[in-house]
Amino acid sequence: MKSELDGASARLDATENGGQAEVLRVEDLKVHFPLRKGVVIQRQVGSIRAVDGVSFTLRAGDTLGLVGESGCGKSTTGLAVLRMLDATAGRIVFEGRDITRADSDAMRPIRRRMQMVYQDPYGSLNPRMKVRDIIGEPLEVHAVSASVAEYRECVERLIEMVGLLPDMADRYPHEFSGGQRQRIGIARALALNPSLVICDEPVSALDVSIQAQVVNLFMSLQERLGLTYVFIAHDLAVVRHISDRIAVMYLGRIVEIAGRNDLYKAPLHPYTEALLAAIPVADPEVEARRPRTIVKGEVPSALKPPPGCRFHPRCPKAMDKCKMAEPVLTDLGGGRSVACHLHVSA
């Protein structure tokens, strides 16, 4: 299975983005959280399989969207890639180095190259620090700047880069709106000149009219700085807008990866189809014409995922086979992979 996956992703990249260097490779990543019982003598009674065999690769300058509903493992995948959570199994290769088991000393220089933008612009900024210090802190921690002048200049450049005004540097986070705070968070993430930025629901806490500003900022920064993004969100419309490729996750696994237009125009996995059908389009006339397949039920617990295909209890097209055998994510060519018995003949 592993070799098949490797082959699949390698081919996928060759067709998608020829010359660019590979920034990130995730192979069969698993993150399980043990569930313990007992007060003194704790014994493990099970595990929550938040991420359960996820593989993808990412080339420089690309954006991979990770979508799925709550509990699908998209955020956990992001945290594991950054090594903020330990992987239970699998491999994470970043800029050619296997960092899966790298210790904190080894991780320190690597962390400069991979940064994160968080969802909640209220919770992720220290309210007692001035914007200048929030943005400058990573520079200080990693002792990047040679002089105070260089440090100040760098902070000012970052402030300007994310579309804030120079005189905002001496204010505190509470003086800013959600959208502006998210810009501060982006400036801080970019301070150390990373190659990979993991954006975890970076616009979902923002008002609709502000979301577009921040999405545009992400896109122009990527052009300017050649950034590689993993863009995690539940809003498929936003993800489709910003991503080159999209991976749809369900209960800890990727069920489908495709280019953004293929995914929307011809979804292969019944879950992708259901997800697309569930999202209303802002046009009453289009809505009246759209086919409506509403899946039944809710996402089951990751503690006891269903046997076989994890989506089979909700799938309108489930067959007997789906209850028994778990489909493997298989490359179908043309940059598409799907894990579904309908499309993969075993």
Added chain:
Amino acid sequence: MGRGRKPDARVPDSTVGSRTSYMPAPLLQVRNLTTRFNTERGRVTAVDDVSFDIDAGETVAIVGESGSGKSVTALSIMRLIPDPPGVIEKGEVIFEGRDLIGLDDPGIRAIRGNRIAMIFQEPMSSLNPALTVGMQVAEPVNLHRGAAWMKALDLAKELMGRVRIPDAASRLASYPHQYSGGMRQRVMIAMALACQPRLIIADEPTTALDVTVQAQILDLLKELTRETGSALLLITHDLGIVARYADRVVVMYGGRIVETAPARQLYKHPQHPYTLGLMASVPRLDGDAGQRLVPIEGQPPDLARLPPGCAFSPRCRSVTDLCRSSRPPLVAVGERHLRACFNEIRA
């Protein structure tokens, strides 16, 4: 607001919805509703001279962003504004021929949960964690209809079946924490339907839910209101939800209505720059991916520091001096289509 405004700038009743005399009176008429809050930063007008109608059986959506006044409008209709700090300063809410604003406490309590029911965003915090689900669904029937508890519980079982809670009979005795988010929202709908209300107000009913569950819940709500003939006031920030479920739309910004129209008309011919801006700034699932979005520049309005003229003027692309100094009245630009803007009507 109010300050410096001439009385004739107010919308005459006849233009609200441009209805003609032979049409039946609307189920709910909101007239010049104004709700203020006393805050540390001074008095804030959260809902500012808002007027709109809801017809029997109709689904009306109020769309707006945070601070637009959409939720406060709903709470004002239900007389659920915490006082202090809030106060409904002005206006009428006429429902079935009575003004709800003038009712005393027993009077409004006889309407809440009975003739008008409300569904809130967070089903966990609006359900009582210490009471069984069955008791909570049965309560309105017991309270408003005087049905004995045993009979009310029977009805609760039936209602829970109607909102498709599987195995309803055995789940009557469960507590809210034993339900998933989607199931809790179904319980809320069952409670809302218990007394066959004429109007259901749903304030962001699916914002806390996953998209596939959101579609299930809204489809269910729409289907049940269609069956029972009850009207639905849907409060949301999501233009997609509005497009899918609403018959008519009220767009709010900074506490005021900036535009209202039948849904198809609004999406086809939006007439207010804010409505237009909103539609251009939202990425569409069926849109051109990779294109730059056209955002609305600037920041959301600060209700404590609104400009003297149009609330949207600081962010508007087609702003003029007139917009900055005086407030545009809500005037008809088409069949049941009103907007508050001084600019030329778009073809």
